[in-house]
Amino acid sequence: MARAADGRDVIVASNLSRTFRRADRQMVTALDDVTFGIDRGQFVCLVGPSGCGKSTLLKLIAGLMLPSSGALEVEGESVTQPGPERGMVFQQDSVFPWLRVIDNVEYGLKCRGVGRAERRKSAEFYLERVGLSHVARAWPRELSGGMLKRVAVATVFANGANVLLLDEPFGAVDYVTKRNLHDVLLALWTEAGSTERRTVVFVTHDVDEALILADRILVMHSGRIVDDLAVTAPRPRTTDGLMEPTMVRHKHVLLAHLGLENLQGDAKAPTGGEGTEP
Amino acid sequence: MAQRFDVLGLIGLVLLVAVWQLLTFAIPLIALPHPAHVAERIGEDFIVADYLLFYGLPETGLLDSMIYTTQNVLIAVALGATVGTVCGLVTARFDLIRAVIDPVLLVLGTIPILVLAPFFLIWFGTGRTSAVLLVAIYVAVILYIYAQRAASTLNPVYEDAAYTLGASRRRVVWDVLIKGTVPQILGGIRIALAGAWGLEAIAELLGAQQGIGKIVQVLAGSTDMEGIFAALLVLGILAVVFDAFTARFFSYVSAWSVEARTGGG
Amino acid sequence: MKWLIAQFRRRLVSILMLLAMAGIWQILSTIYTAEAVPGEPMVPGWQIVFSRTLLSLSDYWQGGLGVPSVAEGAPQSYLAALLSILDHSVDTIVRLYVGLLIGGLVGSLLGMAVSWSPWTRRIVDLPVQLLRTLPLLAMVPMFQLWFGIDFVGKIAFVGYGVGVIFFAGVVNAVKNVPQIYIDNARTLGASRLQIYRTVVMPAIFPEMRGTILLSLGIGWAAVLGAEYLGAQSGLGYVIIYSEQFAYLDRMFVVALIFVFYASISYAIFDRLSRRLLQWTPQAGRVVAHG
Numbered sequence: 001m002a003r004a005a006d007g008r009d010v011i012v013a014s015n016l017s018r019t020f021r022r023a024d025r026q027m028v029t030a031l032d033d034v035t036f037g038i039d040r041g042q043f044v045c046l047v048g049p050s051g052c053g054k055s056t057l058l059k060l061i062a063g064l065m066l067p068s069s070g071a072l073e074v075e076g077e078s079v080t081q082p083g084p085e086r087g088m089v090f091q092q093d094s095v096f097p098w099l100r101v102i103d104n105v106e107y108g109l110k111c112r113g114v115g116r117a118e119r120r121k122s123a124e125f126y127l128e129r130v131g132l133s134h135v136a137r138a139w140p141r142e143l144s145g146g147m148l149k150r151v152a153v154a155t156v157f158a159n160g161a162n163v164l165l166l167d168e169p170f171g172a173v174d175y176v177t178k179r180n181l182h183d184v185l186l187a188l189w190t191e192a193g194s195t196e197r198r199t200v201v202f203v204t205h206d207v208d209e210a211l212i213l214a215d216r217i218l219v220m221h222s223g224r225i226v227d228d229l230a231v232t233a234p235r236p237r238t239t240d241g242l243m244e245p246t247m248v249r250h251k252h253v254l255l256a257h258l259g260l261e262n263l264q265g266d267a268k269a270p271t272g273g274e275g276t277e278p
Numbered sequence: 279m280a281q282r283f284d285v286l287g288l289i290g291l292v293l294l295v296a297v298w299q300l301l302t303f304a305i306p307l308i309a310l311p312h313p314a315h316v317a318e319r320i321g322e323d324f325i326v327a328d329y330l331l332f333y334g335l336p337e338t339g340l341l342d343s344m345i346y347t348t349q350n351v352l353i354a355v356a357l358g359a360t361v362g363t364v365c366g367l368v369t370a371r372f373d374l375i376r377a378v379i380d381p382v383l384l385v386l387g388t389i390p391i392l393v394l395a396p397f398f399l400i401w402f403g404t405g406r407t408s409a410v411l412l413v414a415i416y417v418a419v420i421l422y423i424y425a426q427r428a429a430s431t432l433n434p435v436y437e438d439a440a441y442t443l444g445a446s447r448r449r450v451v452w453d454v455l456i457k458g459t460v461p462q463i464l465g466g467i468r469i470a471l472a473g474a475w476g477l478e479a480i481a482e483l484l485g486a487q488q489g490i491g492k493i494v495q496v497l498a499g500s501t502d503m504e505g506i507f508a509a510l511l512v513l514g515i516l517a518v519v520f521d522a523f524t525a526r527f528f529s530y531v532s533a534w535s536v537e538a539r540t541g542g543g
Numbered sequence: 544m545k546w547l548i549a550q551f552r553r554r555l556v557s558i559l560m561l562l563a564m565a566g567i568w569q570i571l572s573t574i575y576t577a578e579a580v581p582g583e584p585m586v587p588g589w590q591i592v593f594s595r596t597l598l599s600l601s602d603y604w605q606g607g608l609g610v611p612s613v614a615e616g617a618p619q620s621y622l623a624a625l626l627s628i629l630d631h632s633v634d635t636i637v638r639l640y641v642g643l644l645i646g647g648l649v650g651s652l653l654g655m656a657v658s659w660s661p662w663t664r665r666i667v668d669l670p671v672q673l674l675r676t677l678p679l680l681a682m683v684p685m686f687q688l689w690f691g692i693d694f695v696g697k698i699a700f701v702g703y704g705v706g707v708i709f710f711a712g713v714v715n716a717v718k719n720v721p722q723i724y725i726d727n728a729r730t731l732g733a734s735r736l737q738i739y740r741t742v743v744m745p746a747i748f749p750e751m752r753g754t755i756l757l758s759l760g761i762g763w764a765a766v767l768g769a770e771y772l773g774a775q776s777g778l779g780y781v782i783i784y785s786e787q788f789a790y791l792d793r794m795f796v797v798a799l800i801f802v803f804y805a806s807i808s809y810a811i812f813d814r815l816s817r818r819l820l821q822w823t824p825q826a827g828r829v830v831a832h833g
Contacts, residue, residue: 064438084444094439098457098534107453108443139534159443286662287669294670309689377553381560388809389802390764392680395771396786396794400579476678480768483683484783491681498684506685514677521676 009037010163010199011061016070018056030056032223033070038216041197043189045210048220049258054203055091057220058167061201062088074163084108087156089169095140095151102127102136104151108159119158126154130184146177150184157188166202170209182212190235207254211247212237219257227257311504319508329505333496338488340512347482347489348516351474354410358417359467365418366425367455376426383422391416392480399485409481409489416477417470424466428459461532468524475517565589579789587792596792600624603631603781628800635777636804638694639766642701647758650706654713659739664714675711679704679765683772692773697766704765705758712754716747752816759812763805778804 018031031053038044046054059065060072063082072079074086082088087108095104102123109119127133130150140148149169156164170178189197204210210217211231219227229250233241241247255261295313302312311319320340327339365383369376391412398408436458440450482491490513497505572588579585587596601623606612610623617623657663683700690696720743728738770779778801785793 062438062442064441082438082441082444084442086442088439088442090435090439092433092435094435096436096439096454096458097536098460100534107440107445111440111443111445111449141534141536155443165442286665290666290668290670291673293666294673377556378560381557382564385561385802385806388760389805390760390767392764392767392771393782393798393801396782397791397798399786400789400791401585472676476680479678479681480683480771483681483772494681494684498688501688503685503688506688510677510681510685513681514673517678518673518676 008039010040010075011038011201012071012073013037013057013060014071016057016060016072017068018053018060018065019068029223031060031067034223034225036218036225036228038199038201040199041195043200043213043215044202045214045217046201046203046220047205047207047210047217047254047257050205052220053223054220055167058088058165058201058203061163062086062165064088084112084159085161086163086165087159087161089149089152089156089164089166091168091171093140093145093148093152095148095155097140099140100136101132101138101140101143101151104140105155105158108155112159122158123154126158126188127151129157129188130154146173146181149173149177149181153181153185153188162198164198164200166200168203168205171204171206178209182209186213186236205258207251207258208242210254211242211250217250217254219254221257227253229253308501308503311507315504316507316511319504320512323505323508327493327505329500329502330493330496333499335488335492335496340490340493340509343488343490343493343509344512344516347475347478347491347513348520350406350410350489351413351471351478351520354413354478355417355467355471355474357410358414359421359463359470361414362418362421362466363425363463366422366427367429367459369422370426370429371455379422383419386415386419387423391419392477395481395484398481404485404487409478409486412481413474413477417467417474420470420473421463421466424462424469425459428462429455432458461528461535464524464528464532468521468528471524472517472521475513479513579791583789583791585791587795591792592796596796597621597624599790599793600627600781600796603627603784605630605776628797631776631778631781631797632800632804635766635770635779635801638697638769638777639701639762642698642766643705643758643762645698646702646705646762647709647755649702650709651713653706654710655717655739655744657710658714658717658743664718667714671707671711671714674707679707679761680768683768686769687773692775697769697774697777700769701762701765704761708754708758708761712751712757713747716750716754717743719750720746748819755816756809756812759808763808767801 014035016031016034017029020028020030022028034057046057048054056065060067061074061079063079063086066080079086095101096107099107102120105123105127106119109122114122124133124136127136130153132147132150132154135143135147140151143151152169170181173181189200192198202210202213214231217227217229217231218225219229231247231250233244233247242251252261298310298313302310307315323340325339325341326337330338365379369379394415395408395412398412402408402411432455436454437450440454445453478489479491479494482489483495486492490509493509494506497509568586569588572584572586572591575586577585584591598619598621601619601621602613604610604612604623604627606615608626610620610626611617612623613619657667682703686700686703687696690699724742724746725738728742733741766777767779770777771783774780778797781797782794782801785791785797
């Protein structure tokens with residue numbers, strides 16, 4: 001079970017549940033009495049098999065969906081609707097095809113009434129950071145899938161959100177592109193310095209991706225959080241780093257949770273950072 | 279449609295006129311006038327058409343009629359497109375309203391709107407109102423279907439993304455719902471416009487004081503084929519020119535969309 | 544079962560909506576009581592429609608079958624009214640479907656002939672687009688002067704309208720056949736004629752669905768327009784003839800009948816083309832691989 005909330009947490013969920021009514025009128029529980037807290041500036045990965053409720057949880061934090069019961073607070077305020085302080089990168093391409101790339105990056109700032117010159121400066125800065133300055137005036141249809149993801153990342157960073165929610169953002173891109181996108185994301189995240197880092201919640205089903213990115217991994221299964229791993233390996237994490245004994249143990253635990261391995265030998269039980277409960 | 283212009287098309291156009299010319303040798307001129315004569319006739323009738331005076335019409339010509347017909351079509355398209363688009367977008371998002379409006383418009387969508395023309399002639403007389411209303415309803419039905427389909431197929435992720443970036447509801451409607459459906463809506467307007475000319479003309483044929491249709495009606499009474507050809511050709515040119523304009527505007531406004539590049543229509 | 548209930552519910556809303564429209568018509572008729580000419584209300588309520596209107600349609604019976612016409616001095620009768628509606632309906636429907644058939648056939652054949660080579664296709668592209676943009680309904684008088692106001696004139700007009708749509712539809716569909724099918728057939732050694740017969744023809748079939756539905760709409764509008772502007776029979780003729788005497792109630796009934804036919808024909812064509820299309824993609828695939 002995940003650690004309960006304490007005072008420093010940015011995101012606090014208590015007894016959070018969400019049920020759906022399927023088309024055949026059966027009730028389905030996507031999220032079942034979940035309680036956890038997330039520290040400021042932490043990079044948290046939500047890992048679990050498809051249908052485990054991780055995307056639902058992210059949508060609740062984003063405010064795109066309301067909980068059936070329980071409470072959810074971000075920065076001490078109850079979440080009732082989407083807001084610019086919680087930026088989201090979607091699994092599907094959400095870059096508006098009818099706006100040019102730079103106008104997409106500016107969009108959130110424009111919504112909040114930031115002046116033209118200022119928002120253009122900010123958009124140009126973040127486009128440069130993700131390496132897309134040369135296509136600022138292009139239409140999104142002229143960009144590759146990986147480039148579109150960069151635009152989406154630049155957009156949420158430019159919008160200045162304190163909490164970044166990423167819903168399997170790199171699920172549909174090839175391996176090399178994915179590794180490059182990790183570098184881009186981590187560079188943007190770490191450059192702020194450890195005290196001002198944004199809080200990231202990153203949903204994925206890719207175990208290696210979680211191990212490369214996360215400070216902490218929450219494992220979900222059937223609508224519950226079933227494990228909570230602290231990943232303390234130093235950054236930047238290299239391929240060699242992933243072969244360190246602790247990382248290998250984490251990987252075995254995660255694969256076991258996903259039903260791919262039976263735990264044997266030295267990694268007997270799924271043990272995480274703090275208390276565990278299979 | 280940003281289609282590349284094909285030079286071979288010009289050859290086709292020349293061939294079309296040549297076939298017409300050849301046919302005039304086989305068919306009596308009273309049934310099929312000479313292309314050159316029709317062109318001459320358009321020039322003669324453009325400002326003042328003498329024959330119209332015989333029929334008690336005020337001094338007028340093709341130009342005045344073109345203006346009248348064009349005005350009616352444009353007013354009707356503006357009116358019908360606005361109503362149809364708004365209803366289509368709203369019903370795509372609110373199921374209850376959709377359940378109410380859908381049956382009405384789907385019935386209207388499967389019948390020729392022309393069936394309403396005689397009723398409008400009695401209810402609203404032979405002035406502008408009848409024709410404009412008839413064409414406006416036709417346009418509204420088409421735009422309703424197009425706008426509704428466009429909004430229903432628009433990926434919901436765009437609306438979600440806008441909200442998470444801090445957009446207000448009004449902004450989402452304008453920046454996502456409307457901007458995102460513009461290509462399909464313009465495509466619908468183009469299709470509606472194409473049919474609108476014929477509908478306006480037949481409304482004028484059935485009963486009107488002026489317009490291209492009125493001229494055709496008068497000329498048909500005296501079996502003046504050359505004059506009819508001239509009037510219809512002018513109307514056809516109007517339709518083609520406006521279609522080309524809409525297409526240009528379409529490809530300009532929808533430059534971002536994939537359909538606009540491949541030419542959907 | 545659940546699907547049936549959902550289906551029923553959707554139908555129910557539609558039926559309620561149509562009933563509501565009929566109710567609004569009735570309310571309008573009681574509020575707005577103006578008359579077009581003395582004795583002929585602008586908005587004829589249902590009580591008028593179901594009493595005198597149905598009977599009065601016997602005025603349009605031209606006699607025969609042992610049922611004398613009103614013009615011959617016989618009194619109005621429901622039998623004559625029914626016969627007159629059937630008679631005029633048959634005229635309209637025959638004109639429509641003969642026109643559709645001829646126009647569809649000629650248009651498709653010409654379209655396929657022209658699509659034989661990319662060169663001819665490119666030459667006819669612009670003229671066809673022009674022909675399609677010309678306002679069809681405005682051409683009624685021209686066709687009547689050419690082919691007369693009888694059967695031939697109507698069919699020629701409907702046939703022309705439908706033919707242009709089919710012609711353009713086929714040319715466009717052939718243009719959109721994926722090159723990969725043709726290349727595949729060529730690498731398998733198919734001749735040009737074989738490719739046309741076994742690849743192009745099946746591949747354009749699915750695209751023709753839209754064309755067929757469109758041509759149906761054009762056909763109904765064309766037959767109605769042609770009957771409005773000079774005919775001796777047909778539902779459009781009855782409507783426009785009644786219009787001259789401001790018999791709004793008769794126009795209303797005949798228009799409802801016309802709308803009914805048009806809606807039914809759409810439903811039939813829609814279902815028919817759907818069924819035809821169930822096998823076409825599969826057939827297309829088999830052909831493309833063999």
